[in-house]
Amino acid sequence: MNLLDIFRDSDDLVSYPAGTVLFPEGASGEYMYVVVEGRVEITLHGELLADAGPGEMVGEMALINSEIRSATATTITDCVLAYIDRASFDSMLRHVPDFSMHVMNVLTKRLQFAYEKVD
Secondary structure: OOHHHHHOOOOOEEEEOOOOEEEOOOOEOOEEEEEEEOOEEEEEOOEEEEEEOOOOEEOOHHHHOOOEOOOEEEEOOOEEEEEEEHHHHHHHHHHOHHHHHHHHHHHHHHHHHHHHHHO
């Protein structure tokens, strides 16, 4: 599934300059983003966990299993992001099977990466 095809022309695009903290670890999580342009880094206690580029999502974990952010997301370049609130996320999970599978694949890859870092 190519999230850029879905969100490139969204009415909910937001621009952020490089260095913007989108959300800090521990904050409430009522939304997520899809990166349309630029790069976003995900850190935990200052350690880089991952980075996301065009077509990738950030912030989805707080919408799935809790309302608390598990990491900090910061733009590392100027970015254009599609803002997705909880209601839109839930609707897509229910009505777009490919989106549900995509979210599961993203979470699986992130868990595998985290497990490999621990080893």
